[in-house]
Amino acid sequence: MSRTHPFRRGLVWLRNDLRLRDNTALYRAAKSCGALAAIYITCPQTWQSHDDGEPVVAFRLACLRELQQSLAAHNIPLYFLELQTFAQVPRALVQIAGKLEIDALFANAEYPLNERHRDAAVRAALKGLRVPVEYSTDRTLLPPGALKTAGGEAYKVFTPFKRAFIARCGGDDFAPLPLPRKMNDEADWPKWIQVQGGNNLVRTIPERLQGYGLLPDGAGRLYGWTPGEKAGARRLRAFRGEIENYADQRDFPGLDATSHLSPYLNCGAVSVRQCVQMALARSSGHWVGGNDGVSCWLGELLWREFYTHLIAAFPRLSMHKPFKPETDRVPWSSDRDRFRQWYAGQTGVPIVDAAMRQLNTCGWMHNRLRMVVASFLTKNLLIDWRWGERYFMRHLLDADLAANNGGWQWAASTGTDAVPYFRVFNPYSQSKRFDRDGEFIRQFVPELRHLDRDAIHCPPQLAGYPLPICDVAQSRKHAIAVFSGLK
Ligand SMILES: Cc1cc2nc3c(=O)[nH]c(=O)nc-3n(C[C@H](O)[C@H](O)[C@H](O)COP(=O)(O)OP(=O)(O)OC[C@H]3O[C@@H](n4cnc5c(N)ncnc54)[C@H](O)[C@@H]3O)c2cc1C
Incomplete structure (x- = not known):
């Protein structure tokens, strides 16, 4: 433990939060650790069993490539590890933590059932090494489970959920975080390390993964979309000028009046707090009653919030079972x-x-x-x-x-x-x-x-x-x- 940081060497495990700015786990890790590295782990076999398709996987890898450069400018090396399944992750992280002499692991929480089991297994495995694991709320505005009905249950219907959310939250609760602290240097992190029984921990992000084929075109685009945090921020800025028309125009597919932020929000190249901040700035901080376009768009972000809270509350939704x-x-x-x-x-x-x-x-x-x-x-x-x-x-x-x-x-x-x-x-x-x-x-x-x-x-x-x-x-x-x- 250094005088200024509780942990000497930390590892931030990136998943669907592929951005430098306003990334809770990354921000907290940089603040708490003397030196910091990042890791990204692919599990194509599990991903395929989850029906993660080529477009979404190709988008993630392309975002990751841009993020690697932004992290390098902050002296945070990004390691890449290709495994096959979630089940292999805890053991691999134990080895990596040992070899890199990590004394804390940080990640943003994920809520589908298999992800939660994986994360609980990682926490248990690292406990043996006395390495604490911190999972932060980042994908949603409130941690799933924070809003309950009067009967103490998870909301099952959107409108009362939305009402409860707006009653509880003022706009300022979700101000984005400052940039993560820049680390001193990355010289003492190895270029690669051997990981038993699997692929090695390396610093090169592959072009494609086993079982996945889609590649960006010559200009780095996928189906005409430019992946990455910078492109996501550009889209958010562009939509700032359109948001007032959203309530009237969003239902007309030929008008193209929605934000097109979903691929970025989904892999975390844009944060939901950044979206809320942009929207509230257009309505003097009012969730409702300020501007129709803004209220309507924030309502859509709350659908996203609602469904994520539901996935966390009802495991059967992750198991191909109907809600009813x-x-x-x-x-x-x-x-x-x-x-x-x-x-x-x-x-x-x-x-x-x-x-x-x-x-x-x-x-x-x-x-x-x-x-x-x-x-x-x-x-x-x-x-x-x-x-x-x-x-x-x-x-x-x-x-x-x-x-x-x-x-x-x-x-x-x-x-x-x-x-x-x-x-x-x-x-x-x-x-x-x-x-x-x-x-x-x-x-x-x-x-x-x-x-x-x-x-x-x-x-x-x-x-x-x-x-x-x-x-x-x-x-x-x-x-x-x-x-x-x-x-
Ligand atoms: C059958 C079906 C399947 C869908 N599958 C997905 C999916 O896999 N991934 C996904 O992100 N959205 C999904 N949606 C929700 C919605 O259609 C998309 O989020 C939206 O079309 C994305 O475009 P946009 O970014 O321009 O949205 P905007 O209208 O600009 O909305 C802003 C953001 O709010 C969120 N959002 C908007 N509407 C919804 C909604 N109904 N439910 C949840 N979040 C919403 C998205 O993150 C979106 O980017 C699905 C909707 C339906 C009916």
């Missing part, structure tokens, strides 16, 4: 052909096809359309929500278990939605309402480009474009009958 147990009795269809038509954007329902093609070509889909395609798959085609959930996990740049599972279960009426099962989106009315002129459809379904604004939402039989694969009205009735039969 009785919905496990829905006789889901396993029609692979229709599923394939859905994901390929060949259903014959233009707005659904445009949305799925947006996902397949951009690694991202507009929120309104996520609801439309999820409702179409689970209600009109009555295909198991878990198939759609998995497809999204594997193809989204922002794939996140908590938000994705929450969104899918909401759409499938197996989750926390306060509105009962008879919420079934009509894709044609959604299309007419939110893509009035058909501009969005035209962008992603070129076969329909020549149609006018009346015909494009529900086209006549055309060469080169399929007829609808289901009757929307009849399948809606059928879905409602199936759900009401569960009572």
